[in-house]
Amino acid sequence: MTQDLAPTVRPSADARAHTDGWWRSAVIYQVYVRSFADSDGDGIGDLRGIRERLPYLAGLGVDALWLTPFYASPQADGGYDVADYRAVDPLFGQLSDADDLVREAHRLGLRVIVDIVPNHTSDQHAWFRAALADRPGGTARERYHFRPGKGERGQLPPNDWESVFGGPAWTRTTGPDGESGEWYLHLFAPEQPDLNWDNAEVRAEFDSVLRFWLDLGVDGFRIDVAHGMVKAAGLPDIGLSEQAKLIGAQVLPFFDQDGVHEIHRAWRQLLDSYDGQRIGVAEAWAPTSERLALYVRPDELHQAFNFQFLTCDWGAAPMRQVIDESLAATRSVGAPTTWVLSNHDVVRHATRYGAGDEELGLRRARAAALLMLALPGSAYVYQGEELGLPEVVDLPDEVRQDPAFFRGDGQDGTRDGCRVPLPWSGEAAPYGFGPGGSWLPQPGRWRELSVEAQSGDPRSTLELYRSALALRGELPGLGDGEMVWLDDAPEGVLAFSRPGFVCTLNTLGAEVALPVPGRPVLSSAALEFAGGTVRIPSDTCVWWAV
Numbered sequence: 001m002t003q004d005l006a007p008t009v010r011p012s013a014d015a016r017a018h019t020d021g022w023w024r025s026a027v028i029y030q031v032y033v034r035s036f037a038d039s040d041g042d043g044i045g046d047l048r049g050i051r052e053r054l055p056y057l058a059g060l061g062v063d064a065l066w067l068t069p070f071y072a073s074p075q076a077d078g079g080y081d082v083a084d085y086r087a088v089d090p091l092f093g094q095l096s097d098a099d100d101l102v103r104e105a106h107r108l109g110l111r112v113i114v115d116i117v118p119n120h121t122s123d124q125h126a127w128f129r130a131a132l133a134d135r136p137g138g139t140a141r142e143r144y145h146f147r148p149g150k151g152e153r154g155q156l157p158p159n160d161w162e163s164v165f166g167g168p169a170w171t172r173t174t175g176p177d178g179e180s181g182e183w184y185l186h187l188f189a190p191e192q193p194d195l196n197w198d199n200a201e202v203r204a205e206f207d208s209v210l211r212f213w214l215d216l217g218v219d220g221f222r223i224d225v226a227h228g229m230v231k232a233a234g235l236p237d238i239g240l241s242e243q244a245k246l247i248g249a250q251v252l253p254f255f256d257q258d259g260v261h262e263i264h265r266a267w268r269q270l271l272d273s274y275d276g277q278r279i280g281v282a283e284a285w286a287p288t289s290e291r292l293a294l295y296v297r298p299d300e301l302h303q304a305f306n307f308q309f310l311t312c313d314w315g316a317a318p319m320r321q322v323i324d325e326s327l328a329a330t331r332s333v334g335a336p337t338t339w340v341l342s343n344h345d346v347v348r349h350a351t352r353y354g355a356g357d358e359e360l361g362l363r364r365a366r367a368a369a370l371l372m373l374a375l376p377g378s379a380y381v382y383q384g385e386e387l388g389l390p391e392v393v394d395l396p397d398e399v400r401q402d403p404a405f406f407r408g409d410g411q412d413g414t415r416d417g418c419r420v421p422l423p424w425s426g427e428a429a430p431y432g433f434g435p436g437g438s439w440l441p442q443p444g445r446w447r448e449l450s451v452e453a454q455s456g457d458p459r460s461t462l463e464l465y466r467s468a469l470a471l472r473g474e475l476p477g478l479g480d481g482e483m484v485w486l487d488d489a490p491e492g493v494l495a496f497s498r499p500g501f502v503c504t505l506n507t508l509g510a511e512v513a514l515p516v517p518g519r520p521v522l523s524s525a526a527l528e529f530a531g532g533t534v535r536i537p538s539d540t541c542v543w544w545a546v
């Protein structure tokens with residue numbers, strides 16, 4: 001017998017209303033604002049577009065959304081270069097649109113997390129302009145990291161740090177007289193000068209910015225570069241020439257310094273002073289799971305993206321190891337683990353897992369989604385992964401916007417290919433993204449991947465996600481809690497149980513036959529049953545009720 005496991009249950013509002021620490025089990029959907037939905041036809045997604053599509057997210061079954069930066073910005077790094085933390089960029093709407101979006105989301109039972117970018121501002125921020133206008137040693141410069149250069153005429157950067165986007169992490173200033181002056185630090189693009197978190201004004205300003213958005217009603221913050229705000233004292237040379245990676249585990253004097261935790265503790269107190277369980281989630285690239293767990297100690301942030309899981313190779317042994325290490329590390333501090341497979345900075349996992357074979361990649365991506373959503377803790381879904389979107393690997397150079405692309409080989413690959421606007425409906429580009437075009441071109445075959453094309457097709461990736469999220473809300477064993485490995489699984493197969501539930505993942509390139517462990521409730525590919533045996537195809541994940 002072949003069995004397709006179509007959607008079975010829909011969550012009731014009650015089943016999804018987590019009372020004790022909603023974030024511990026939450027599935028949070030990342031909205032990359034530029035690329036989600038465009039309401040005004042300029043080809044760039046905006047806040048009104050998101051508001052109009054909120055019923056889609058509520059129907060998908062997620063608990064919350066995270067909005068990438070929509071603040072006033074020259075867009076040198078997709079909005080991660082903020083010129084005014086309290087204003088909405090006209091590209092995305094106005095403050096009243098943010099307000100409407102938060103209210104409407106809440107009405108639909110969705111929480112809203114916004115991005116906060118505290119490591120650096122835009123070079124167009126009033127503070128940085130004042131700093132440039134100030135003299136060396138002036139108070140306006142103390143909010144950033146200004147230093148004299150080395151060499152006889154100060155012509156060399158103050159130290160050997162490299163920007164994550166490639167090239168030196170320092171840029172020399174030119175005074176009003178045209179003379180070269182001090183250098184300033186930017187771990188990212190030159191348009192993103194790093195703030196000096198030893199400066200009391202910087203701390204006070206961010207407290208005020210957090211309060212501004214909390215007062216507007218947001219449910220928390222995704223903290224950009226949460227591991228970078230504090231630099232090692234004296235800004236020491238690294239002494240190695242290897243390029244620093246954002247997505248990496250190198251030990252560096254500007255990432256994961258112990259001093260950042262004091263800032264997060266202070267922010268936690270601020271969050272706790274508001275009602276309604278407002279949360280902080282760290283975008284922190286730490287060398288180990290143990291170092292990452294420090295960010296989610298009881299008096300610090302609520303979540304930290306598990307990038308060890310994101311970067312793990314496909315396969316039972318490496319995946320089991322990462323799962324064990326992450327659970328052990330977060331358990332040691334009493335926090336949930338926060339699983340993530342993709343975001344706006346990495347190659348989409350449907351492509352990553354395929355290593356050149358799209359069909360294989362999608363198969364594994366579907367299986368990985370069921371694995372992730374069955375593991376203890378919370379999970380993030382990056383927009384479009386529920387459609388099984390692949391990375392767009394053939395964007396013409398002239399449409400690219402990622403600063404990393406223009407600054408050499410700083411990042412692994414480039415990041416525009418995962419930021420292509422979503423296909424919603426219709427036969428022709430921009431596939432319902434908006435009434436105009438789309439800021440990055442969508443491949444023609446995305447017509448078949450649109451929300452409309454996949455809705456109602458029980459074999460589609462979209463319906464797989466809808467079913468998984470619905471079941472996650474219904475099955476009490478899922479979400480926060482414990483899991484136990486079932487060690488009778490054959491090599492290459494991961495099997496674990498949770499109360500009333502078993503998950504089996506065949507990571508092999510061939511099918512495996514196993515004794516049926518329970519009632520199948522969802523599978524990433526069709527199963528075959530004979531007697532008491534189930535044949536699980538290659539690269540397939542199955543959920544069982546027991």
Ligand code: GLC
Binds near residue numbers: 188
């Ligand atoms: C974070 C963002 C990334 C951005 C960088 C600098 O890693 O996710 O998109 O380029 O910070 O702000």
